[in-house]
Amino acid sequence: MAFNSETAAIRFGTGLSAKIAPPASVDDMLARLKGPDAMAERFPIGHFAQVEELMEKIRKLNKLRREDPDKRVEVQQRIGKLRNQAQRQQIEWLRAHMARSIFTEDGLRERLVRFWADHFTVIGKKSMWRFAVSTYVEDAIRPNITGNFAELLKTATFHPMMLMFLDQVNSVGPNSVVAARTPKRGINENLAREVLELHTLGVDGAYTQNDVFELAKLFAGLTYRRKGGFTYDAKMSEPGPETVLGKAYGGYIQDLFHVTDFLDDLAVHPDTARHLARKLVVHFISDDPDAALVAHVAAAYRDSGGDLMATYRAMLTHEAAWAMPAEKVKQPIDFVTSSMRALGVKEKKFAELKWKKIRTYVIAPMGLMGQMWENPTGPDGWAEEAEHWITPQGLAARIQWAMTVPTQLRSKLPEPVALAKTALGTRLSLELLQACDDSVDNADGVGLVFASPEFQRN
Amino acid sequence: MSISRRKFLKRAGLLGCSAAASPLLTPMSFAALPSDNRLVVIILRGGMDGLDVVQPYGDAALKGLRPTLKAGEAAGASDLDGFFALHKGLKDLMPLWDKGELGFAHAASTPYRDKRSHFDGQDLLEAGLGMDGLGRVRDGWLNRMLQVIPGVEPQTGFAIGREEMLVLTGGAPVSNWSPDTHMNLSDQSRRLLERIYHDDPLFNASVAEAIELAEVLDPKMVETDADGDDAAMMKQQMMASMRGGAHKRVAEFAANRLKENTRVAAFSINGWDTHNNQRQALRGGLSRLQDTILILKKQLGDVWGKTAVVAMTEFGRTARENGTRGTDHGTGGAMILAGGAIAGGKVFGEWPGLTEADLYQGRDLRPVMDVRDVSATVMQGLFGLDQSLLEGAIFPGLEMTGALRLTR
Incomplete structure (x- = not known):
């Protein structure tokens, strides 16, 4: 088995959509990846320097507080305002991050950004740095995912957030x-x-x-x-x-x-080649990866001296990349964005969604699914194993989201069977089709589509 | 999380509420167990600095190793026995120490050595295996204990929180839930979900457990009409889940389960990786740990008397303070034991000393005790388990010293 566009969209992209065509070939995927970063232009995310400016303001206010104790209350209030502003900003950056996945024609790029951002996990530990992770990803990770790994390694290692x-x-x-x-x-x-x-x-x-x-x-x-x-x-x-x-x-x-x-x-150490190849294959293809595939990807990495495009190409042109059954489970961010993509969320409506709603519809539920946005427990980032995510409590949170949030995102929900065909293509099972027919209303039907194993696995 | 591990039984579809009899089941009868006792296992992720939490301030070498991390009275710590002092972040636990309901095992470690990775360290801690277990981690020791006890029901063991708890994962049926999780489903949707999950063992097992738990724990939430209240309710639940103090909700939830039919509970407290400015960095973890123990005691009421809480971490930290007023990854550390069932008021373990020659590889507190030995001894005291089971099925390869008396 070789390339098929459905798998390209689901396994290596951000999901199927009624409006956006899936990739046509591996060359198509790689050409888009190598081409201009259209989504970064369309849905901008800020830079680290913006957070530094904010930090500078806070330092000045703290200085003022020390020098003039009478101003303590006023300074406190102004710092509070700046913190709220930073928090809002972080939510706006999440909105842009999600919009890129929902509306892109270059899904592999978004998936790779998340993969490398996770590989080089940083957590903002104090003050405004807590809200700065998106800017690190935007400045240090995103521009370096198609070059040589050495560049990515150096840029990430030397970034102030790291x-x-x-x-x-x-x-x-x-x-x-x-x-x-x-x-x-x-x-x-x-x-x-x-x-x-x-x-x-x-x-x-x-x-x-x-x-x-x-x-x-x-x-x-x-x-x-x-x-x-x-x-x-x-x-x-x-x-x-x-x-x-x-x-x-x-x-x-x-x-x-x-x-x-x-x-x-x-x-270019051989152990690095092996480790990165394995991680890539585990992230995209299987928790229990095919040894020949890992060796093939590692060899491409070694032979090219750590060229990432050559490494991705090796993975995408290997038969096993397409032949493996869908046994991975989408991480919450992928689950939520691919749902919205399949749902056909409107760009304008998504852009105008109040920031508090992003908290209620995205940040809080992702936390319950086990993914606190920009706040994993350690430098190893998010887990890969399906068993880690599909716990009773994690699955309950996914079901709850699927049944309740889509109605808030579309004024008129799609008809469940049509949605299932859009979202799943040939992966749609007879059981799900039947369940869509038997659901009490559209909201529950849509919920069943997103809650289904075939939608959550990739 | 590193990735070459955890081939859980779930994948093979062997796990779930209806898990079949384990091959490890022994003919021991339920009546043989003093099963009214409770065990709470807390995994302290990140590598807790045992030398700062239970400070050997009576050891003359400590000062030289730690120029800015003070110990004993100078650090506001509470004296325990003239040699050890308890970090001021746990000072509200001193009444428990005075009553003999709090103890510590010091210079303890798992068999994990030398590479000092959090993630391999936590895997071995929760798997309860020796160094040869690395890469072969399948299930957790607390689950294996449940596998040798007949009559275990799904709620006998309870993993709490949003994260998976390897220590309680495995072939014995256990429950997993987070106090912030709700699932409001119509009857019809529940039936349809069961249908679409039927052929996927992982989803099937998880949803069965979720439905059962949602019914038990949150009965009024399960059945809702499909009218407009869902959005309001969801909003309320989502906002509640974002509030601070999640650790307190976990502790309260644990206490409530333990007052019912749960006998074994496990959850994590994070935030111990204090490489930098440890005086500040240690505060959060200690305050969460202290809150947790105090909430358990309060909420458990009479049941506290039958309860043992065992808190453990993947490794201790360097004996020497590092160059940034913190400590790096080490080896020997401390375990915290609390509860009415603990024979406390004592720091267990033969102190290895802190001179250059005493230190493990010239750098870490030398372990004198195996974390597994402490856990096994507590379990033996609580549940009357045979030593052969503890050294075989539960902690393969462990040789219990038999020297510890940790429970009443």
Whole structure:
């Protein structure tokens, strides 16, 4: 079995739609992906600099509060307003993120953005950074998903959100200039460990605790400054050299290029190829992936020196990518957006939906489905396994959403059987068809379509 | 979450409310169990720093290892026994300590060593296996305990919260629910859902359990008319689910189930990965843990006397403070034991010391106790389980020391 457009839309895209044609071929999918990013233009998401500006305002207000205690109440109120503004902004960015999936002709791009954003998970831990994750994805991930993995790795690793999330910003070499001045300061291993364990080699990869520590020393100096953004501060860095994975880096001038050299080497490590290939295949095709397919994708990655387009092409041209039965389960964000896409939600209506309704119809229910938007429990991001999502409570939340939210999104609901044909094509089962006929009303019928296993699996 | 794991029985369709008899079932009779006791297992995800929570402030080496993370009275901690002090974030638990309803197992760890990954660490913690179990994780030890107890019903074991709990997942039928979840279905939709899920074992098992639980837990919600109130009700439920204090709702829910026919409950408390500015970073987790234990005690009433709460984490943290006033991933850590069934007022474990030579790999608190041994000993005390079952079916490969007396 090879390419078919239905699987292309469901497994590798954002779902079927009555109005938007599915991809015509693998070449078509890859050409769109390589082409201009139309959705980013049409549904803009802000940049990290906007959140930095907001942070700057808050810093000034805090300063004012310290200097003039009489203004405390006023300052408190103004900070509260800024926080609300940031929260609203985060919701608007979610709206744009969803709109891209609902209205795109280039679904693979949206799926890959989510895949890589999850691979390089960041969580905003405090203040306005809590609302800044979308801007990190927009600035660091989205523009780099069609180039070389090394670029993506470096951009994500050096982004302020990553440096803050994994506590790199204050880590200094034990023999650095800074540590000589303030002996209590030193190394923090967090980013070094996760770069090896999660972002490149994988936990089964060829590294040891000692590599983690050596890499943490090599990373010392990577930091984020209010003014100037990402910075390599030689005064924070360890004189070196540090030997990581058997090779020495640094040891003469202290400079960022030692770190980039290391990340370039790491990107083409065979364990990285294997780990990334497996993750891609698990995300798109099977929780229990075909070993030959993984090997095929890993080989393409290795042979191309980490070229992501070549890697995707290898996955998409392998027979198993299309032949595997649909056993994955959509994550809540994919479940919700593909439902809206099939439902034919109108662009204008979606754009005008009050932000509070985005909370009630999307953010809260996704939380109950197990996906708190931009807030996974750890740096490993969201789970892949179907069993993780289809728990009694998670499934109940999906059913509840399917039965109640669609009526709020369309003034007139589609007829369930027609919707089922749109959303599922040839995957529509006789049981579901019969159930649509037997449902008490359109709302319940539509609910059954979205609640069905064939819609939730991809 | 890493991905090479968890081939649950669910996939094969073996799991669900009507799970058939497990091959591990033994001929032990229900009457042989003092089954009126309760066990609550709390997974503290992120790697709790045992040295900061139960501070060995009597060990002279501690100060040198931790220049800014203070311990003992200097940190507002409560003295426990002259050697250990309890972090001030748990000070409201001191009355329990005084009554002997709170204890700790220190320098404890799972068999997990060296790579210090949260995710592999949590897998081994919940699977209850040795290092050779990595990559072969199928089910959780708490579920395997239920597999050896005859007469277990779906609500005997209850996993609570929005996340899957591996520790309670496996071949024995258990319940999974979140206090914020509601499912309002018409009779007809329920029947139709059962029909469309019939051939998909995972969806079929989950929906059967969801329908049953929604009926038991939220009876007035299950049956609604198809008239306009759905939207208002949904809005109300959704807003409620976003309110803070989710951990308190979980604790209350657990207590309510445990007062009924639930005997084993499991849930998570997150937020222990304190690499940076630990004094601040540890507050949230500790306050959630303290709230949880206090709510359980209060809500359980008389049942508290028959209850053991065991809180455990995937690993402890480095003995030395790191360069950013936090701690990195380590090995030995602490477990928290609470409840009227616990023989507390004691820090269990032979203190390994904190000098350079004492530390594991010159860096971490050396484990002197296996987390599984502590869990097994508590389960033996509560449920009278045979040692052979504990060392075989439940924790394969464990050798219980028999040295601990943890329950009344």
